[in-house]
Amino acid sequence: MGAGAPGRGASPPRPLGFPSPSAPGPWPSLRGGPSYRGAPSLDGGGREEPRGGARLGGPRAGAPWEAGPCPGGPPLPSPRDAPEAEERGAPREGRRGGGARPGRSRREVAAAQLLPRFASAPGDQAGARAGARAAAGAASAGVGALRAPPEGPAAGSLLSAPTMATAVAQKLSRFFPSVRQLGQMPRLLGELASPLPDSTVGRAEVPRLFWKPYIYSGYRPLHRTWRFYFLSLFQKHNEAVNVWTHLVAALVLLLRLACFAGTVDFMGDPHARPLFLIVLASITYLLFSALAHLLQAKSEFWHYSFFFLDYVGVAVYQFGSALAHFYYAIEPAWHAQVAAIFLPAAAFLAWLSCAGSCYTKYRQLPGLMGRVCQEMPSGLAYALDISPVVHRIYVAQVLGQEDPAVLYHKCQVAFFLLAAAFFSACSPERWFPGKCHIFGQGHQLFHVFLVLCTLAQLKAVALDYEARRSIYEGLHRHAPHDFSAFFLLTVVCSVLTALFLSHRVRRELSCKED
Known part of the structure; x- marks a missing residue:
C-alpha cells in the first residue's frame, strides 16, 4: 500500500505538520529507548541518550535549513x-524506513x-x-536559499x-504620529485644559504670603510637583492671565528680533548694539515675569525667589530702555546737558529699583512704607529714562515736525502711565470683591498696558535707528562711557542682590521649621 495512504493495520492519518515517528529529527524518546542526537528522554530526567544506528551521509537530520x-x-x-503553497514537494523517503513523511x-x-x-x-x-x-x-x-545553509556574512539570517x-x-x-493619533490631538488638548481635581483652592488653604487683595479663590495648592505647576499653564487659576500676557508678548518679541536679524547688522554695526540690548532686555523681563507668576506657588521659598527674579528682569529692562532712549531718541541739546551722568545714574537707579522691590517683598512691608521702598526708586528710574523722549516730544511740538517715531513715543508714555495706575490702585477687583479671581484683576491690566508700552517703544526705537543715524553717529562718536559695561554691571548687581536675599529667606524659613 502506498506511503501515506492508511490501510488495514495502519495508524490513522496525522494532521499536517505533526511528525511521523519514523521520520528523522530531534524528537524526544517517550519510553526511555534510544533517541536521536540532541533529543532528551522524557522519563530519564532530561538525560541525552546515544543515538542508535550509524550516521547517514548528507546533511544532519533536523538541520535548520531542512x-x-x-x-x-x-x-x-x-x-x-x-497563501497556500503552489507546489508541494514530493514525499521524501525516510532514512530508516520506506514510509513517506507528511509535512x-x-x-x-x-x-x-x-x-x-x-x-x-x-x-x-x-x-x-x-x-x-x-x-x-x-x-x-x-x-x-532554504535548500542549503547560508554562507558568508549573511549566515544565520x-x-x-x-x-x-x-x-x-x-x-x-513607530517614531511618527499616525493619522489616527493626529485626530486625537484635539481631545488630548481638551483634557489637558480641563480643570484637574483639586487644581485650585480657596484663600484660606494657602499661607497669607500668597493672598491677593479682594481675590478669594483660584489659588494653586503648595508643595505639588514641578510638573503640576508647569501644566497649570493650561489650567484656570488666578495667575493664568498674568502668565499668558507676558509669555505671548515674549514670543512676539522673539519673532521681532528674528526680523531685525535679517535687516540689521548687529555684529558689524556698533550703533546697532543698543537696539539689540533693548530687545534682549524686553524679552528678559517678560520671560522672568511669566516664570514668576507660573511657578511662585510651589512653596514659600520659591515664591520669594521667583519674584526676586522678576525684579531682576525689571531692572534689566529699565536700563535697556534708558540706553535706547539716550542713544537714539535724544536731541543734541539734551545730550549736552546729561551725557556725563546719564548712563551711570540709569544703572544705579535700575539696581536701586531692584533692591527696593526685593527688600519690600522680603520684609513684607505694609502700606505706605512698602510703596515708598518699591515705587519711589522705580519712579525715579523711569523719570530719568524717559527724559530724552519727553524732550524730543516737546521739541517736535514746538517746531511742528512731522515725525512718525514721535507718535509711537507718545503712545509708549501713555501706555506706561496707564499701567502704573492699575499697578498701584488694585482696581477693578476692589469694586467687585471675590468676582475677579480669573479675569478683571488690576495686575492683569497692568501687564496688558506694559506690553503695549514695550511694543510701541520698540517700534519708535527702530524708526529712530533707521532715520536718525546722522544725528546719533555724531553724538556718540566719542562716548564718555561704555554702555555695554554698565549694562553688564546692572545685571550682575541685581542678580547678586536677589541671590543674597534668597539666601536670607531660606535661612529664616529653615529656622522657622526648626
Missing part, C-alpha cells in the same frame, strides 16, 4: 496572510519562521499582518533585502 516542522513552534499563518511546503515553513520577526512588538497586529505578507513573498522569491527594508520601515513608522 525546515522540518517542530511541535510547539510558531503557528502557521492564516490563509489570508500567507508543510517550504514556502509555508519560511513564512512561519519569518513571521515572529515582524510581530516582535506586543499588540502590533498590523505589523504582524504586514510581516506575514512580506514573509510569504520573501519565501516565494528566495525558496532556493533568513531575511532577504526587500524583507529587511520592510522591517526597517515598520520600526521607523
